[in-house]
Amino acid sequence: xxxxxxxxxxxxxxxxxxxxxxxxxAHARPSAVTLYDPNAIIYAQGDxxxxxxxxxxxxxxxxxxxxxxxxxISAFHFAGEVFGFEAGSEHHFYAESIDRAGxxxxxxxGDDHLADNxxxxxxxxxxxxxxxxxxLGRQNAQERMAAFFIDxxxxxxxxxxxxxxxxxxxxxxxLGLTFETVSRILRKLKxxxxxxxxxxxxIEVLDFAALEDLCE
Amino acid sequence: xxxxxxxxxxxxxxxxxxxxxxxxxAHARPSAVTLYDPNAIIYAQGDxxxxxxxxxxxxxxxxxxxxxxxxxISAFHFAGEVFGFEAGSEHHFYAESIDRAGxxxxxxxGDDHLADNxxxxxxxxxxxxxxxxxxLGRQNAQERMAAFFIDxxxxxxxxxxxxxxxxxxxxxxxLGLTFETVSRILRKLKxxxxxxxxxxxxIEVLDFAALEDLCE
DNA sequence: CGAGGCGTTGATACGCGTCAACCCAGGTGG
DNA sequence: CCACCTGGGTTGACGCGTATCAACGCCTCG
Numbered sequence: 304x305x306x307x308x309x310x311x312x313x314x315x316x317x318x319x320x321x322x323x324x325x326x327x328x329a330h331a332r333p334s335a336v337t338l339y340d341p342n343a344i345i346y347a348q349g350d351x352x353x354x355x356x357x358x359x360x361x362x363x364x365x366x367x368x369x370x371x372x373x374x375x376i377s378a379f380h381f382a383g384e385v386f387g388f389e390a391g392s393e394h395h396f397y398a399e400s401i402d403r404a405g406x407x408x409x410x411x412x413g414d415d416h417l418a419d420n421x422x423x424x425x426x427x428x429x430x431x432x433x434x435x436x437x438x439l440g441r442q443n444a445q446e447r448m449a450a451f452f453i454d455x456x457x458x459x460x461x462x463x464x465x466x467x468x469x470x471x472x473x474x475x476x477x478l479g480l481t482f483e484t485v486s487r488i489l490r491k492l493k494x495x496x497x498x499x500x501x502x503x504x505x506i507e508v509l510d511f512a513a514l515e516d517l518c519e
Numbered sequence: 520x521x522x523x524x525x526x527x528x529x530x531x532x533x534x535x536x537x538x539x540x541x542x543x544x545a546h547a548r549p550s551a552v553t554l555y556d557p558n559a560i561i562y563a564q565g566d567x568x569x570x571x572x573x574x575x576x577x578x579x580x581x582x583x584x585x586x587x588x589x590x591x592i593s594a595f596h597f598a599g600e601v602f603g604f605e606a607g608s609e610h611h612f613y614a615e616s617i618d619r620a621g622x623x624x625x626x627x628x629g630d631d632h633l634a635d636n637x638x639x640x641x642x643x644x645x646x647x648x649x650x651x652x653x654x655l656g657r658q659n660a661q662e663r664m665a666a667f668f669i670d671x672x673x674x675x676x677x678x679x680x681x682x683x684x685x686x687x688x689x690x691x692x693x694l695g696l697t698f699e700t701v702s703r704i705l706r707k708l709k710x711x712x713x714x715x716x717x718x719x720x721x722i723e724v725l726d727f728a729a730l731e732d733l734c735e
Numbered sequence: 736c737g738a739g740g741c742g743t744t745g746a747t748a749c750g751c752g753t754c755a756a757c758c759c760a761g762g763t764g765g
Numbered sequence: 766c767c768a769c770c771t772g773g774g775t776t777g778a779c780g781c782g783t784a785t786c787a788a789c790g791c792c793t794c795g
Contacts, residue, residue: 437591
């Protein structure tokens with residue numbers, strides 16, 4: 304269920320973590336924000352690749368499936384972030400909303416300078432993916448969770464409280480674990496007084512230094 | 520030990536797997552090929568990022584280290600491939616030659632159109648990295664090895680014989696395994712008559728279909 | 736001939752996956 | 766307003782796959 308709106312919030316004000324956004328928007332055709340219900344498909348693997356997507360609010364997961372149904376989430380995207388890069392004419396991944404999300408499609412304007420502003424964004428995604436390879440290839444469950452929280456804390460610019468809009472199985476599929484293991488590590492970090500769990504959708508970091516030590 | 524030469528082989532003839540190379544070279548300043556001995560450092564993490572690098576011949580590994588010395592190889596690069604993309608001013612990874620390798624530095628020519636040709640390359644690297652995330656996050660040792668061989672076979676355009684210029688520990692650090700496990704899986708695939716091992720640096724694929732089944 | 740690096744193979748340990756039971760919150764309907 | 770149901774989350778018992786540790790073989794090079 305999609306609803307078109309004219310909201311202009313996240314994109315209208317420059318954001319410290321996303322300096323190239325204004326330039327990007329300047330070279331994109333104006334377009335409305337599309338509202339997605341939780342767990343709505345934004346595009347599917349095999350779909351024709353078209354516009355890029357800017358998250359105005361909410362959260363998105365990007366993932367692939369193996370033939371037998373195992374899922375790997377390659378990235379989460381939050382407000383101010385752009386996703387939907389493709390190398391060919393088809394999407395290689397699925398994109399779904401996690402919670403209620405507002406997303407603006409970015410299509411090149413006539414001047415065709417959109418690509419100039421894309422490269423830095425694509426490169427940041429590349430570095431992100433490559434760093435995540437280290438996590439998946441060489442870190443244990445506890446280190447993966449710690450690295451995940453540190454990453455979220457930086458991107459949310461939050462204080463001690465980190466929002467977890469996604470459910471446990473999403474975290475598991477992002478970190479290459481099972482949701483049971485995610486739950487157990489949360490308990491372990493809580494018992495070690497490194498975090499608190501005010502609710503299932505939030506964690507409070509009590510000891511940032513310990514968290515950073517954990518991811519090496 | 521570096522030696523400058525004027526070789527112009529891989530880059531002078533168009534390559535089916537690397538269609539954008541000629542355009543790329545047209546917008547780069549002419550530069551000689553640098554010869555690297557095996558295991559030579561091309562750039563290190565923290566080095567200032569500068570040119571891109573085109574592999575003329577030989578093989579290169581790109582990797583990161585954790586604080587306690589664990590290594591994750593994020594990519595191998597062979598003749599005709601370009602590496603060295605960075606998002607900021609510093610390299611986030613190490614690049615080393617594996618065998619004796621010839622590498623050409625690509626620096627933008629005056630016309631400044633190099634960036635136009637970079638985006639497709641960067642996007643291909645991104646897709647590659649994201650697909651590797653699925654391997655590291657969700658596949659077991661045997662599936663990882665099978666996926667690795669399929670990937671190499673495609674990139675080498677070889678027949679049944681695949682070259683493995685890198686040593687066992689490199690394969691292990693690329694696939695998130697130990698070199699003992701790599702060795703054991705090789706033996707298992709050999710016992711299953713899926714591959715042969717004519718030498719430690721080559722495998723012969725006897726049953727491609729079986730190999731493809733293995734990686735799902 | 737000896738030394739050292741790489742690769743293979745075996746024995747054992749352990750981290751995480753699997754399977755199962757249970758809890759809890761939110762939603763629905765009587 | 767309460768009973769029930771359902772889906773997400775937690776916890777426990779157990780097993781498997783891969784890491785770890787160790788021994789040994791082979792090849793190259795001094």
